[in-house]
Amino acid sequence: MSSSTNLTELEGATLALIGRETALTAYEIKEWYRRSPSSYWSGSAGAVYPLMKRLEAAGLVSSADRSTSKRPRRVYRLTQDGQSAMQVWLLDAARASDAGLDPLRTRLAFIAQMPVGEARGFLQQVLAEYDTVTAPSDAPGTIALVESWVDMRRAWIQSWLDRLD
């Protein structure tokens, strides 16, 4: 895996998620990603289960069997190394300031190739889609984060609509 001082976003976010919830199964982690409003966090089993194996092999999480019935149930927690790695990842300002992947921004870079009417209709459709965005969990602050993000985006799109007039 990527060295523990240079975690991928998925690795770092998973450590932070376990850190917040103290103990989680791979399934719970997968579900949290699946409910995310971003398709970047796909929440596929094929991404998460192998990820947990990598994190454990790297010594960043430990796991214990917490089954209460015949079904296996493996619960992950952060190790000390995992705590440190999580903090480094979380406070990495250089990476946090990266522009990331923004499907709307990418399209806006090329929207001048379309007629103004098409561009306006497109932006209004995007605004409409934002009405359906939901947070991946009701953990304190998570809903506020998603709402503040959507508000910011609405204002940004509106400024582009104004510009098209």
Next chain:
Amino acid sequence: MSSSTNLTELEGATLALIGRETALTAYEIKEWYRRSPSSYWSGSAGAVYPLMKRLEAAGLVSSADRSTSKRPRRVYRLTQDGQSAMQVWLLDAARASDAGLDPLRTRLAFIAQMPVGEARGFLQQVLAEYDTVTAPSDAPGTIALVESWVDMRRAWIQSWLDRLD
């Protein structure tokens, strides 16, 4: 490759870039991505050269040898199918409204685990990094797009700083 009605972001953006510039070499496309303020668009040769082969095999671009010396120089243009596929990709509001990958947003979801002082310092570092963001080209509108994006982000971060008081 992904079917021409469901292009990846890299495929779609590459079609749109060629559409805007009319004709480009793989190297020019690679450099455009490399100059992008997002590390998502890494601009590695290993991504772009095979990508152009895929797009040509799918009939979305055509290429011609435009060498003026001993060095080979292959120039790509959109085909009719490529034009159509680009428009579908560009005006896809469902994908444009996706939350994508936002390294700052991801960290804000977990920042409550850090002391307030650390959080504040972190956000101020991110603000400082934004002073160095540059556009990938001076194509009309590109600089304006990056600047408006950075402005929007600054306002968003400021609202989080205010909230920490």
Next chain:
DNA sequence: CAGAGCATGTAAGAAGTTACATGATTGT
């Protein structure tokens, strides 16, 4: 007690990364 869907995984393949290779061109 049968069917839905929960929960844990794995296999094959796609797409990207890092690192390297190779020759062409430019600047000094």
Next chain:
DNA sequence: ACAATCATGTAACTTCTTACATGCTCTG
């Protein structure tokens, strides 16, 4: 003419996606 770097690629490896497999648990 020599070094730097431009420009075009390729190879090995990592990670993720899609699709499937398997058994468990709950509900009507």
